[in-house]
Amino acid sequence: MPNDPRDNMPDLSEYNEETVVMQPPRYAEEPEFDPQPESEPTQEYDPRPEPAPRQEYVPQPGPAPQQGYAPRPQYAQRPVSPVAPPPRGSKKKWIVPLIIIAALILIAVSFLIVPAVSYRVGEKSFEAGNYAGAARSFKLAGSYQDARERAAIASSAAAYENGVQAFADGEYAAAAACFKDAGDYKDAKRQLELSNLGVSFARGEELMKAGDYAAAAEKFAAAKYFPGASARESEAYGKLAEQLLEKGSYGEALHAYIAAGDRNAAVSCIGSLVESGRYAEVVDAVGTLNDPAFNSYLNYSQGMLWLQSGEYTAAIEFLDAAGDLYDAPSRMKEAYYGQGEELLKRKDYEEAANSFRCAEGYADAAAKITTCSFLTAEDYFADGSLNTAKKLYDSLPSDFEYNGVTVAERLETLNKYKAFLPLCGRWDASDSANRVKTISSSSRYYWIGKPDATHGQITVKCVIGSDGKVTVRGEVQFLRYSNFSVSSYLLSTTREKISFSQTVTKANFAFKVGNLTLSHSANGYRAKWQVKEKSGTATNTYSADYTYNNQKTLY
DSSP states (O other), rough: OOOOOOGSSOOGGGGGHHHHHHHHHHTSOOSSOOOOOOSSOOOOOOOSSOOOOOOOOOOOSOOOOTTTOOOOOOOOSOOOOOOOOTTTTTTTHHHHHHHHHHHHHHIIIIIIEEEHHHHHHHHHHHHHHHHHHHHHHHHHHHTTTTTTHHHHHHHHHHHHHEEEEHHTTOOHHHEEEEEEOOOOOOHHHHHHHHHHHHHHHHHHHHHHHHHHHHHHHHHHHHTTTTTHHHHHHHHHHHHHHHHHHHOOOOOHHHHHHHHHTTTHHHHHEEEHHHHHHHHHHHHHTTTTOOOGHHHHHHHHHHHHHHHTOHHHHHHHHHHHHHHTTTTHHHHHHHHHHHHHHHHTTTTOHHHHHHHHHHHHTTTTHHHHHHHHHHHHHHHHHHHHHHHHHHHHTTTTTTTTTTTTHHHHHHHHHHTTGGGGGGGGGEEEEEEOOOOOOOOOOOOOEEEEEEEOGGOEEEEEEEEETTTTTTEEEEEEEEEEOOOOOSSSGOEEEEEEEEEEEEEEEESEEEEEEEETTEEEEEEEEEEEEEEEEEEETEEEEEEEEEEEEOOOOOO
């Protein structure tokens, strides 16, 4: 069978790849090749597969050949014509060297030319701002120079640029993810924080549109340093305050207005609370603010709460601090009036009168002052301080009446017993008419002393009873000897205090109380006292004789 001349021709189609690879690189575009990773061993490249073993021709059964047609024999594999070896000097002797050269070229391209070209393409792409393409090219460069570091930087730069674009488009969550991938590139961390704030800001905007102003305000507050977040927070709180006012929740609305920074609206809200008598809400809302601008409202409301609960002293303190806010001055007079009533019930007439004076102009405060004066005079009258009582009665309207008793009636009684008025008071002993004495039954000696005036006092009050009788009562004090001695420097003294209460019918009287005889005359009071005490077998007698005419005060 004749040889097929095509069997002796080299198959050049297998070298087309070499021709493509050797074309100059296109820097404007990314490389179109993908070299094997550095971690995998490079296999030696053989441009042509091993030839298959020769096969004997085995005719295949088929239809009978047509006239004039000689069918080409079919082979299970590529047939090799059984011809004699080519003569010496044939072209096939160059095939093996060519294959080796092609393999070396491919190896050089894969390990030297491709990484270098990819690296240069990466540099060009990075300079042009094509960071994603630069990252891919640097990755294709494998371990060439610092390609891996440059690939990481390019990837971070690409992520950063994507984040910038997403942020500009308002896609803050996507921007945050990109800036996170950018790592330490430029200010990626700061941009990541800002993007996270943007997520809260965007959510706040959604809630604002939905009318959930409270939640929106919280989101805007969480995005505090995001551009425009503070203004939107104030706006959200303002709208929330309006919502709360519509519901009548003034206390909560007040906090919302304050959070919104709308102080005028806050003051108006407080005013609405005060005018509607919702003082507790004002205290709850304003009490925690520690804002001097609202102190007067706080003091007024707290004062009103104390006033309503009957704590008049505290009410006066807070209402006074409220100044001229609303009706604080008149409310303070009301508190003073209430305080006066309480003191009146406790019979503290003097303090009650002071409170009613502070409440002057409120209700019947003036009449209450008169009542306090009358009741004070009544106390002095009942106590026997007739001079003090008369002075008070004289200061009151003669027709003033309290519990069926008039001022005129009391003055008439005092005039009837005017002889007793000079008896009411306090006196010191005379400077020269005092004497104390001690004597013993066992001795012919005795001692007489003359104490000075400061060593003896007497106080007297005269109580006029409903039966017309007068009770003289009080206390007398004097010094007396308390022992006997033949030597004067060994004598001792002690102070005696003797109380008395005796009914008399006239101003000049004398009566005995125990060892004391007390009398009153035009010369004043005189107290004579004597006692005997046993001292062993002796009896010691002690006596004192005092005159009290040095008047100090009248009761």
